[in-house]
Amino acid sequence: MNYLSITLWSDSSFFSPYAMSVYVALTEKGIPFTLKRIDLAQHQQLSSDYRALSLTCRVPTL
Ligand SMILES: N[C@@H](CCC(=O)N[C@@H](CS)C(=O)NCC(=O)O)C(=O)O
Numbered sequence: 065m066n067y068l069s070i071t072l073w074s075d076s077s078f079f080s081p082y083a084m085s086v087y088v089a090l091t092e093k094g095i096p097f098t099l100k101r102i103d104l105a106q107h108q109q110l111s112s113d114y115r116a117l118s119l120t121c122r123v124p125t126l
Pocket of ligand 1: 079080081082104109120121122123124
């Protein structure tokens with residue numbers, strides 16, 4: 065089966081249960097994805113690059 069290229073943006077310490085849920089679902093389904101992590105403690109979710117990806121500026125983002 066072909067999949068679109070998927071990138072999962074998570075927090076750097078995997079503290080977020082929401083991000084972990086997406087990680088587990090993708091992994092269990094065998095769906096390939098690229099993992100990128102941002103440091104919430106450093107407020108990287110508020111960077112202009114991440115704002116362009118996420119309207120809520122939260123993780124996870126797919
Ligand atoms: N599922 C909701 C909630 C996600 C959420 O609350 N994520 C937290 C981590 S568990 C977060 O990114 N917090 C960073 C912030 O609020 O600045 C959403 O995507 O909007």
